[in-house]
Structure formats: C-alpha cells, structure tokens
Amino acid sequence: MTWTRRKFGCFAGATCVAALSARAARGQARARVVVVGGGIGGATVARYLAASAATLDVTLVEPKLRYTTCFFSNFYLAGLRSLESLTHGYETLAEQCGIKVIHDTVTTIDPIAKTVVLKGGGSLNYDRAVIAPGIAFKFGAIEGYDEAATQVLPHAWNAGPQTKLLRQQLESMEDGGVFLIAAPPDPFRCPPGPYERACLVAYYFKQFKPRAKIMILDAKDTFFEQDLFQDAWNRHYPGMIEWLPGQFTGGVKSIEVKARVIKTASETFKVSVANIIPPQMAGELAQRAGLADQSGWCPVDPMTFESRLQPGIHVVGDAISGGEMPKSAFATNSQAKVCAFAIAAELTGAEQTAPHLFNTCFTVFAPNDAVSDSINLKPVAGSIKINDIFISQVGESDELRRDVARTANGWYAAFTHDVFG
C-alpha cells in the first residue's frame, strides 16, 4: 500500500490530518481517485488531490517514464535550450507526495463498474476518475498525412521524439531552403505556438542559414496576437517569414510525403522541411471512453470539470470544450486545481473555495523580446467566460519586453515545480 509511504510535507499546511483520522475511525475504506495521463493536467490534479486530502488514495497512470513539455519546446528548436531541460520525471510525485505512480497504458474505462483497465494486466477501481488525455490529431483531414507521415514531416506538437526530429531536419537543411509550417484551424493547443515557432526558428536561421525562408500556410484568416507577431517579424526577421491566410489558399489540402510537396487547392509548394500541425481533437482515450462529443472535444461542468457525458469521470486540459479558455499548459494547471479541490470536497466533505480560473501565455519573439497575455475567467451558465483580459501592445519598450522574457524563464521553473515537484 502506497499510503504507508505518504509524507505530509509535499505542500506545507495543505494537508488535512484531522479528516484522515475521522474517516479511519469510522472504519471506511479510503476513497480512490485514479488519474489517467501524466501531463500537466494529470500531474497537477494528482499532486493537489494528494496534498489537499490525505484520506484519498491517489493513483496516477502514465505510460512514459518522463514527460517533455511542449511549451518552451520552441526554445529547443532555436538551439536555446536542451530537450533535457524541458523533461520532467515522476519521482517527487511518487516518493514525496504520496501518489501511487503506475507506468502503464489504460485500455478501457468502465464508467458503470468504475474500473480502469491496464494494458499490462489488472485493473484499478475508482470512486472518481480524472482523464487528462491531451490532444489527438485528425489524421485524414489532410490527404496523405497519416501517422507514418509524421516520421518524415513531424508535427512536433507533442514534445519529445517529434521535436527532436524537427530540430535535426532544421539543422541539416541547406541555407536558402524553405521551412513550411502548416498552422491548424481553431481550436488547437497553444494558440500562439505555431507563430512563436516561426520566430524562434527564424532566430536560428538568422545566425546559421540567413538565406532560408519560412512560410506559414494557415487554415485560419487571423491568428492570436497577430499584430504583435507581424510587428516582431518585421523588426527581427525582415523578409524571412511569410504568412498565407486561409482565405487565399484554403489551407493545406494534400501532401506528397516523400517528395515534401505540400498542396493547397490551387498551389503546390516543394519545401526543404515541413512542420505539419494537423487539426486536433481530444486525446484518443477520451474518444474511446465516450467522453468527447461530436465536436471532438469533451464537454465538462466548469465548476468541477466532471464530464457531462460520463458521471464520475472528470476531464481537464487541452481535451475539454473550454468555452473561452484557451488550450494551454497554464490553463490546464488552473483547471486541474479547481478539479482537484472539487473532488476532494466531494469525497472528503472538505470545503471548496469558489473556483478561480486563469491563463497566462508567454510568447517569445527573440531571446530578449517576449510578450504575455493574461486573463481571468469564471464559470458562467455552464461554460467558461473571460472576465478580464490584458495583452501586450505593439511599441512597448525594449526594457519591458526584456523583463517579460526574464519572467517567462522564471515562470517555467516555478510552474514545472508546481506540477512535478
């Protein structure tokens, strides 16, 4: 039993020892929460559940031994950070936070029997389950781009081997070559991500392949922080980045993978390196477990993040229909805390404070030039609505931009500490 190893020092002051003895004295079995998916959402839920309610048995199921963050992976593509510095293990969660970490894959979830079945054999019973499945790609939306094609033309939209492959391709690309980014339709993980990627790859090109070009073939007509990006492209990388909106091209229609030929309805581009970021939907397990609706995303109650389709199962992170809440690591972490406190309240009778939801995205144009956008949100009529929004402006001082870049780096360290310990 893992609870014998449970230590109460994971978060000082956040434990409820009194509740532990009350439940134990009544001779009841400990309530069990199974968290599936060890990304930002799953790890945060598990950590805050274990810390806020010591009476709970918290199990985290994740196939990978280590997790590489997709946020900040554009720094790696620019040669500014190692992949190792973006990679986090589960040791602290397992050894110091009292979470039972199982490295396995969940094959099925039975919401009636309240059981999660593991590929490696065996199953786990739960009182509440949390699924944090991340995103899946709609292969087939672009003709010719399937799972096998990602080994030639990476999406690099889940960090790890895909990011490494893209970096290798950028490194071996000839000076004067064309790097194409296919940007996906809304909604997708990390709204500024594809455009920040263009910036940071341009930063790398400017130093090592100054004649290279970057083309963004967008499925959309506008994109997040567009004025800020276009200003930054002109200032830092004049003439290097071309953005083609969906209204002119209709977006990517088909791909000849081996030839690296990308086709729209009327044009054909032969490129040196292509980063195809496909249309997205909730992660595969969410689809199989009946947690996603026709939109491909998971509808949830924003007060608790309990699924509207499968009672007793909660969903957090990029996989949900988030209303006005963007798909980001920060947003996911914020949702996961609200979810953890709601589950703790449900299972232990602890009080839940009114849910607060936030998001902040840091966007880096160049190592000393970054912007942020911050929002606070509230559950309103079953959806999530933005209350206040503050975004950086074109024309801010260099000093302010440098400050934000510094803050972004400090944030990464604190944030990943919050999630993984």
Place this chain on the structure above:
Amino acid sequence: MIVLLITTGMLVLVANRGVIAGDSRGAQLAAICASCHRLDGRDKGIPPIVGLDQKEFVDIMAAFKSGERSSQIMHAIALSLSDGEVSALAAYLSVQPAGTKQR
C-alpha cells in the same frame, strides 16, 4: 461550572474549526499563486511571496488591482480576488516559511 466547561469547549471547537477551514481556504487560494511563485520562496526571476507581512501583502495586491503597480498577470489575478480572499491569502502566505527545503 458546567456552563463554563461547555462554553470553554465550544470556544475551543470553534477556534479549531476556524484554523482548519482557514488553512484549507488559504491553501486552495495559494494554489493559484503556485502556478508562478514557489511556495517555498525559492523563486528564480519571480518575486517570492511567502513570509511577507500580511499588511504588506494586502497593500501590494491592492496596488496591482488598481493598476498603480503594473503587471498584466497580477492585474488579472488581483481583479478576480475578493478582499476576503486576499486577506485569507495574506494570512496563509505570511506563515509559510521562506527558503526552507520543501518539495
């Protein structure tokens, strides 16, 4: 005598519940801060927020709320917290030991 005992007992009970409820509320609110600030005070490049005097914390949050101190992130956070929530946070964070090893 009996009345006194009962009264004392009730007082103790109320006081204890207050402490637990306050801690739990403070801890849940502090979880918001922990997305950017380490609750062990070992921040790098982010201002530490633990071990601050309660009044100082309340004043800082008021300045972020009004915009007198500029920070997009803190403005968005301060606007969403009630005065009661800021006080609860101030109390919770003020007693968190700064710079101690806590993982």
